[in-house]
Amino acid sequence: MNVEHWGDSAWGLNRGDAMTVEANYLYMTDNLLDPSHVAWVHQTSFGNAACADDVPDTTIADNGVIVSRWMRDTEPAPFYQPFLKFRGNCDRKQHYEVRYPSHAIIKAIFVPAGTGGDDKPLHQDVFLMDSYNFLTPINENLTRYYWFQMRNFAPNDQAVSAAFATSVRTAFEEDKAIVQAVHRGMNNKKSNNIDLKIDKGPLHFRKRLAQMIAAEKPTLVAAE
Amino acid sequence: MTVTVTFKTSGRTVAWTKADSLLAFAEEHGIDAPFSCGAGVCGTCATTLLEGDVTYVEDPLYLPDPGVVLLCCTTPKTSVVLDL
DSSP, X not given: XXXXXXXXXXXXXXXXXXXXXXXXXXXXXXXXXXXTHXXXXXXXXXXXXXXXXXXXXXXXXXXXXXXXXXXXXXXXXXXXXXXXXXXXOEEEEEEEEEETTTEEEEEEEEEETTOOOTTSOOOTTOEEEEEEEEEEEEETTEEEEEEEEEESSOTTXXXXXXXXXXXXXXXXXXXXXXXXXXXXXXXXXXXXXXXOGGGHHHHHHXXXXXXXXXXXXXXXXXXX | OOOEEEETTTTEEEEOOOOSOHHHHHHHTTOXXXXXXXXXXXXXXXXXXXXXXXXXXXXXXSOOOTTEEEGGGEEEXXXXXXXX
16 A cells, blocks of 8 residues: 655654444444544544535545545634644645545645635645554454554654644544444444435445455355 | 426426436426435435436446336436336
8 A cells, every 4th residue: 555655754654543443344434434424523623513514525436435525714623723834714625535445544635715626736834634544343343443644744743743643542532432333323223224315435335345345255165 | 309208107298408317307397206315325216217218427326127217316318208
């Protein structure tokens, strides 16, 4: 796997951490491929109300699914605010990419309001953070979750790395609480499941992954 | 050549005019079509295509059985007759 900016002296690295989540790993991929969760799950960290609004674009790629969107002229979420080089509102891009079988790259872009867009060069004060996330299933009901982050500022600042490490862990604890509750709820559901438009990215990921797993099975039988 | 959409159960034939999908078109003409997600995910709008052919303008999660179309993801390629 290629990690962009790895070894780039202008970029900082948060070496990251790990946790065990009492849930099937596919509830984690569901969570990552629904950026609106940021509005509800991460109210004190990555998110704010703006994250509930715009419908994201879903891109089906050969190696995974990407759900992304630009949010225009919004207040920076609390997690990012102290690290931004500019004041005032921002244009923010959320890029959630989950690759088969189960790793995720989350890219965050913050630029001054009015300067963002895929067709525009990045503003000189741009904040970039790429989060690499690895979901390793232990069994049907347990997942070991590992991560690290790359950032385009404060390359050797241990205090920034430490602040990131703490904040990211806190935010991922928020995911853990929700995903574990989803796992318990889905295992005890009392009514039919209803899939919505917003579920398209996560469901496509599950469908393709199931096909890939099924395609491996004859090989396994032959090897026995 | 005019492309028409026939809603057989409702007994109406309407000339196709540009719409996002057959579902949107049916709604514009007051035809009640069942739907939920509007994005090819849930399958609620699956309808039997009695005649004609459609184009998928949005990729659904799963393609329906032969002879069945997802109204929310399709537009008519030829004149169509829908069991609706």
